[in-house]
Amino acid sequence: MNKPIFEIADILQEGFSRYDKTFGPLQPEHYKVANAIMACRTSLLGGHVDQCDNCKHLSISYNSCRNRHCPKCQTLLRAQWIENRMSDLLPVHYFHVVFTIPHELNAFALRNKKTFYTLFFQAVSETLMAFGRDEKYLGGEIAFFAILHTWGQNLMDHPHIHCVVPGGALMADGTWKHCPKDFLFPVKPLSALFKGKLLDFFKRAIDSGDIDLCGNLEQYKNNSIRQDLLDKLYKTQWVVYVKPPFAGPQAVVKYTGQYTHRVAISNTRLVSVDEKSVAFKWKDYADGNKHKIMTLDTVEFIRRFMLHVIPTGFVRIRHYGFLSNRSHKGKLNKCREALGVKPENQQHDSEENHTEHKPQHWYDLVIKFTGIDPTICPLCKTGHLRKIQEISATSPPLPVALKAA
Numbered sequence: 001m002n003k004p005i006f007e008i009a010d011i012l013q014e015g016f017s018r019y020d021k022t023f024g025p026l027q028p029e030h031y032k033v034a035n036a037i038m039a040c041r042t043s044l045l046g047g048h049v050d051q052c053d054n055c056k057h058l059s060i061s062y063n064s065c066r067n068r069h070c071p072k073c074q075t076l077l078r079a080q081w082i083e084n085r086m087s088d089l090l091p092v093h094y095f096h097v098v099f100t101i102p103h104e105l106n107a108f109a110l111r112n113k114k115t116f117y118t119l120f121f122q123a124v125s126e127t128l129m130a131f132g133r134d135e136k137y138l139g140g141e142i143a144f145f146a147i148l149h150t151w152g153q154n155l156m157d158h159p160h161i162h163c164v165v166p167g168g169a170l171m172a173d174g175t176w177k178h179c180p181k182d183f184l185f186p187v188k189p190l191s192a193l194f195k196g197k198l199l200d201f202f203k204r205a206i207d208s209g210d211i212d213l214c215g216n217l218e219q220y221k222n223n224s225i226r227q228d229l230l231d232k233l234y235k236t237q238w239v240v241y242v243k244p245p246f247a248g249p250q251a252v253v254k255y256t257g258q259y260t261h262r263v264a265i266s267n268t269r270l271v272s273v274d275e276k277s278v279a280f281k282w283k284d285y286a287d288g289n290k291h292k293i294m295t296l297d298t299v300e301f302i303r304r305f306m307l308h309v310i311p312t313g314f315v316r317i318r319h320y321g322f323l324s325n326r327s328h329k330g331k332l333n334k335c336r337e338a339l340g341v342k343p344e345n346q347q348h349d350s351e352e353n354h355t356e357h358k359p360q361h362w363y364d365l366v367i368k369f370t371g372i373d374p375t376i377c378p379l380c381k382t383g384h385l386r387k388i389q390e391i392s393a394t395s396p397p398l399p400v401a402l403k404a405a
Contacts, residue, residue: 004267008071008305009037014275015298019306022299029309036067046393054383060391069309071267078261079368081317082253085145088323088332089249091339093167095184096243096255097144099124099194100160102236104229105202109150109159112211114311117148117159119205123198124161125320130193131185132169132321138177140169141331143321151264153282154294155304162259164252167245170322170331176338184242191240199233260317264308277301 016034020026039045047062064073101109101120109116124146132142144165152158168178205211206226213220220226246252271279271293278301284290296304310316322331336342367373377383 004270006270006273007267008265008270009040010273011270011278011298011301011305012038014273015302019299019302023303026306027309029312030306032312033067033069033306033309036065037070040065040067040070040072043391043394047391048387049389049391050385051388052377052380052383053386055377055380057377057379057383059378059385062391063393068261069263071262071265074261074263078257081260082256083368085256086253088328089252090166090335091249091341092178093181093245094249094252095165095167095245097128097163097165097184097190098160098239098241098243099127099163100158100239100241101198102233102238104233104236106157106159107217108202108211110157110307111214111217112205114314115205115210116202117150117314117316119198119201120159120161121146121148121318123194123201124163125318126197127190127194128163128165128185129321131190137185138169138179140171140177141321142166142169143319143323145317145319145323147259148316149259150308150310153285155264155301155307157307164255170335170338174334174338176335181245184245187240187242190242191238194240195234195238199230203230263310264305274298 012034016038041047041062041064043062045063045065047060050059050061051057052059064070066073068074068077099120105116109120128142128144132138132140142165144163147162148159149162150157150159165184167181167184168176171177202211206213206220220229246255265280269281271281273279276298277295278298279293279295280301282292282294284292319325319328321327322335375384375386377385
C-alpha cells in the first residue's frame with residue numbers, strides 16, 4: 001500500500017498552535033489527541049531497529065501512538081476487529097439501519113458528549129429491541145451492533161448511529177424466526193418511537209442537570225424557550241433509514257471495515273496541505289453524491305476535526321441482544337443450532353485439526369488483509385527483517401509547546 005502524501009499530523013504541526021490561540025484553552029482530551037497524532041511513528045515514542053537476515057540492511061521503525069483518533073493507527077485494529085467478528089456471522093441476510101438526530105440537538109450533543117451519546121445509544125437500542133419483541137413483527141430477541149458517527153463528509157457535526165441487524169430473531173422456544181428478506185421494520189413507527197424515547201431521556205437529563213446548559217445553550221434555562229424547542233422537535237419528522245439488506249454475511253464484513261475504526265477523516269482523503277489551508281475530497285450528498293474538493297483554512301479544518309474527539313473511555317461500538325457480551329456465547333450458539341450451523345465450540349474444535357491458525361501477530365494480520373509481508377527486506381526483496389535493537393522514547397515524550405495543562 002502506498003503511503004499517503006499528506007497526513008493529519010502534518011496539519012496539526014502546521015496549525016495547532018494557532019488553533020489553540022484562537023479557541024483555547026481547550027479540553028485536555030484535545031491536547032492529548034493532538035500530541036498523540038503528531039508523535040505517532042516518530043522518535044518521540046521510541047521504536048526498534050530491524051536488520052535483514054540476508055543482506056544485513058538496517059531499517060528503523062518508530063512506535064505507533066495507538067490513539068483511536070489517529071488515522072495511521074486504525075488499520076490493524078480494524079482488521080483484528082473484523083477477524084473477531086467473522087465468527088459471529090449467521091447464515092441470514094443483514095440489514096443496515098441508520099438513526100440520525102435533528103440538527104437542533106447537535107449543540108447539546110457537542111457540549112455534553114458522554115451524556116448525550118449514551119442517551120442516543122439507549123434510545124436506539126430500546127427502539128430496535130422493542131420492535132423485535134413485538135408480535136406484529138418478530139416476537140423474539142433480535143441482535144445488532146451499533147457504531148456512533150459524529151461527522152458528515154464536510155467534517156461538520158452530524159451525529160448518527162449505524163446499526164447492522166441480522167434478519168430474524170431467536171424465539172423463546174429456541175427456534176429462529178426469519179424476517180422477510182426485503183423488510184425489517186416499518187420506518188415511520190420506528191422513527192416515532194425513537195424520537196419519543198430520545199426526547200424523554202433528553203428532558204430528564206436537562207431536569208437532572210446531567211446535560212449542562214452552558215455557553216450558547218444557556219438560553220434554554222428559560223422554560224419557555226426550552227419548551228418551544230421541544231415542541232419543534234416533537235413536530236419534526238426524524239430520520240431513520242433502513243437500507244436494503246446486504247448481499248450476504250460476507251458483505252457485512254466489508255461494511256464493517258468502512259465504518260468501525262475511523263474518526264472524522266482518513267489521510268487518503270487529503271489532497272493538499274500547507275501553512276494556510278487544507279484541501280480534501282468529499283462527497284456532496286445534496287448534489288447527487290458528486291465527488292468534490294473542499295478547501296478550508298487550516299485552523300478551521302482543525303476545529304472541525306476536533307469536534308469529533310471522543311470522550312476518554314467512551315465506547316462507540318456496542319453490541320446488543322444475543323450479540324451482547326453477557327449473552328454472546330450461549331445465545332449465539334442457540335441461534336446457530338436453530339439455523340443448522342455448528343455451535344462455536346465445535347467450529348473451534350474442527351479448526352484446531354487444521355494447520356491454519358488465527359493470526360497472532362500484527363504482521364500476520366497485514367499479510368492476511370493486504371497480501372503484503374511487511375517483514376520482507378525492501379532492499380534485497382528476499383530476506384526478512386528481524387528486530388535487533390530497541391530505541392528508547394526521546395525526552396520530553398510530547399511536543400513541549402502543546403503539553404496539556
